[in-house]
Amino acid sequence: MPNPEPFDFLPHIAYDSVVFGFSGEKLKILLMEYHKTGWFALPGGFVGINESLDNAVQRGLRERTGLDEVYLEQFYTFGSMERFKPEVMMKIMEPHGFEQKDHWLFKRFLSIGYYALINYEEVEPKPDKLSDSIGWYEVDKLPELILDHNFIVQKALNHLRTHLDQKLLSVNLLPELFTMKDLQQVYEAILGEELNRANFQRKILSLDILERHEKLFSGGSHKAPYLYSFKK
Amino acid sequence: MPNPEPFDFLPHIAYDSVVFGFSGEKLKILLMEYHKTGWFALPGGFVGINESLDNAVQRGLRERTGLDEVYLEQFYTFGSMERFKPEVMMKIMEPHGFEQKDHWLFKRFLSIGYYALINYEEVEPKPDKLSDSIGWYEVDKLPELILDHNFIVQKALNHLRTHLDQKLLSVNLLPELFTMKDLQQVYEAILGEELNRANFQRKILSLDILERHEKLFSGGSHKAPYLYSFKK
DNA sequence: GATTCATTGTATCGCTATGAAACAATAGTA
DNA sequence: TACTATTGTTTCATAGCGATACAATGAATC
Numbered sequence: 321m322p323n324p325e326p327f328d329f330l331p332h333i334a335y336d337s338v339v340f341g342f343s344g345e346k347l348k349i350l351l352m353e354y355h356k357t358g359w360f361a362l363p364g365g366f367v368g369i370n371e372s373l374d375n376a377v378q379r380g381l382r383e384r385t386g387l388d389e390v391y392l393e394q395f396y397t398f399g400s401m402e403r404f405k406p407e408v409m410m411k412i413m414e415p416h417g418f419e420q421k422d423h424w425l426f427k428r429f430l431s432i433g434y435y436a437l438i439n440y441e442e443v444e445p446k447p448d449k450l451s452d453s454i455g456w457y458e459v460d461k462l463p464e465l466i467l468d469h470n471f472i473v474q475k476a477l478n479h480l481r482t483h484l485d486q487k488l489l490s491v492n493l494l495p496e497l498f499t500m501k502d503l504q505q506v507y508e509a510i511l512g513e514e515l516n517r518a519n520f521q522r523k524i525l526s527l528d529i530l531e532r533h534e535k536l537f538s539g540g541s542h543k544a545p546y547l548y549s550f551k552k
Numbered sequence: 553m554p555n556p557e558p559f560d561f562l563p564h565i566a567y568d569s570v571v572f573g574f575s576g577e578k579l580k581i582l583l584m585e586y587h588k589t590g591w592f593a594l595p596g597g598f599v600g601i602n603e604s605l606d607n608a609v610q611r612g613l614r615e616r617t618g619l620d621e622v623y624l625e626q627f628y629t630f631g632s633m634e635r636f637k638p639e640v641m642m643k644i645m646e647p648h649g650f651e652q653k654d655h656w657l658f659k660r661f662l663s664i665g666y667y668a669l670i671n672y673e674e675v676e677p678k679p680d681k682l683s684d685s686i687g688w689y690e691v692d693k694l695p696e697l698i699l700d701h702n703f704i705v706q707k708a709l710n711h712l713r714t715h716l717d718q719k720l721l722s723v724n725l726l727p728e729l730f731t732m733k734d735l736q737q738v739y740e741a742i743l744g745e746e747l748n749r750a751n752f753q754r755k756i757l758s759l760d761i762l763e764r765h766e767k768l769f770s771g772g773s774h775k776a777p778y779l780y781s782f783k784k
Numbered sequence: 785g786a787t788t789c790a791t792t793g794t795a796t797c798g799c800t801a802t803g804a805a806a807c808a809a810t811a812g813t814a
Numbered sequence: 815t816a817c818t819a820t821t822g823t824t825t826c827a828t829a830g831c832g833a834t835a836c837a838a839t840g841a842a843t844c
Contacts, residue, residue: 332562400604
């Protein structure tokens with residue numbers, strides 16, 4: 321494979337995206353694996369020379385998940401020298417025929433970190449040209465990632481946790497209709513702690529952001545919960 | 553003046569710093585003025601090719617204020633296409649003999665925003681090579697700035713306000729010893745609103761972060777306030 | 785030295801928010 | 815019909831916070 325149009329992208333600039341998904345119980349993120357090396361990495365990409373930064377991240381996400389207009393938030397830009405490890409990139413690119421040691425991909429990069437919140441069930445992730453597989457991994461059981469990607473995930477989680485109340489982002493992690501228990505589980509998965517059921521319900525309802533719909537009869541031998549949706 | 557070693561810096565990458573200072577009453581920021589154009593801009597700079605991002609900003613700040621180890625926080629990276637206005641940069645550089653239209657300075661840039669909190673009295677700002685003067689301007693009476701710099705300031709202020717309680721940054725805006733009233737004025741200037749004196753004192757003291765020292769006899773005909781410092 | 789004044793330190797009152805627990809309702813099962 | 819698991823709501827005690835009042839105190843004034 322020849323060089324992928326090197327001068328179509330801004331040199332030295334990359335983004336890494338931490339894609340959070342919720343599986344009903346656990347909070348997970350998308351990771352790509354390079355089989356030849358056994359290495360894991362965050363899905364990332366580059367910024368077109370005439371493309372806005374936000375747009376580049378949206379595009380990369382659309383290509384990998386098929387999802388459009390997902391909730392995206394920039395949280396930090398990583399620019400230390402420790403993250404410059406050309407041998408790692410060279411090892412990854414080796415099977416794809418990148419031999420030149422001075423290739424633009426092996427230069428130093430700043431990386432802008434974004435995170436996304438998406439509905440686990442609506443997504444069929446697809447590996448990109450360089451990675452051999454892509455999949456969901458629980459945030460508290462992540463494998464070792466290349467470069468500073470473990471650190472990036474931690475920073476994303478931190479940002480998400482400290483801004484959770486302000487944004488009520490959970491919108492994107494759940495289907496259109498959900499129960500109060502579903503919503504509480506999202507909060508618990510993100511915050512990493514258990515919440516009191518009664519107080520959670522009181523708090524959320526007092527915010528006046530939910531619409532209550534018909535009940536959900538699950539077949540279980542107990543009171544049926546209401547279904548909710550977010551007000552628009 | 554010839555090109556300032558173009559390849560010593562990462563292309564397409566800049567930083568802009570919002571330097572907050574407190575004058576005893578008002579919150580101010582540092583602005584640079586290009587006399588030939590009458591334009592104002594945030595002090596910014598570029599990242600050395602072998603230099604960490606944080607280091608580049610520290611360096612720029614040291615060169616302009618003489619201060620070292622100030623509180624610095626990264627708050628956002630600006631990457632829209634609207635901020636790409638080569639004619640503005642060309643106009644600024646014109647008096648310094650940059651004629652080539654394809655010069656690296658006139659390309660598109662991403663800019664990483666940082667803010668700093670410094671003690672107004674310990675600083676003697678100095679203009680850099682390109683700007684003709686540098687000075688303090690009240691945040692609520694800023695002139696029009698080039699590009700998206702007014703927006704950058706707003707975003708910095710927002711970040712500072714929403715994280716003020718977590719960080720207790722005020723440490724850097726005040727001298728070693730200060731009164732409770734001094735501290736309250738810093739908070740009021742940053743938040744842009746008046747605070748209740750009694751409640752502010754109760755809240756701050758309950759945080760257990762201050763050390764109380766001897767009283768300050770100012771000569772005024774009233775009860776003398778205690779002096780405080782931040783615990784270390 | 786008593787009086788006055790401006791400012792500071794602290795206490796009080798009422799309301800709201802919140803954590804913990806109890807109580808009530810209900811869909812299915814035995 | 816009784817029982818069970820889960821959900822919706824209420825209650826109670828406490829913490830936090832805004833608003834206000836009160837007490838203490840340097841210095842100036844008479």
